[in-house]
Amino acid sequence: MNSDAHYCCSAGRMREGRHDFMARAGDEILVIKDVPALICDTCGEVEYTLDVSREIDAIMKEFFAGRLLAKPLAAGEIVFKPRW
Ligand SMILES: [Zn+2]
Numbered sequence: 001m002n003s004d005a006h007y008c009c010s011a012g013r014m015r016e017g018r019h020d021f022m023a024r025a026g027d028e029i030l031v032i033k034d035v036p037a038l039i040c041d042t043c044g045e046v047e048y049t050l051d052v053s054r055e056i057d058a059i060m061k062e063f064f065a066g067r068l069l070a071k072p073l074a075a076g077e078i079v080f081k082p083r084w
Helices: 050-064
Strands: 014-025 028-040
Touching: 014 050, 028 050
Parallel strands: none
Antiparallel strands: 014 028
16 A cells, blocks of 8 residues: 555646745735645645644744735736636
8 A cells, every 4th residue: 555645636646846835915915935735746736734734824924913024026916807
């Protein structure tokens, strides 16, 4: 039995990689870079371990409480408006 094989969608396999996590609160956007994650090689679904998602929660709380100094990024916002 191969216990570390972890399958996602029908053919997808979760592989270890890095992912940029993004969260938004009002007009503030936080990007956490290089978060270790399991990423499906077929559909791109991202999964975090429990420890990693706890850490993400902690970072988000501190950031949105204004206690973390983040590097400013240029961001653009566009409302989805189909042209069909
Ligand atoms: Zn998948």
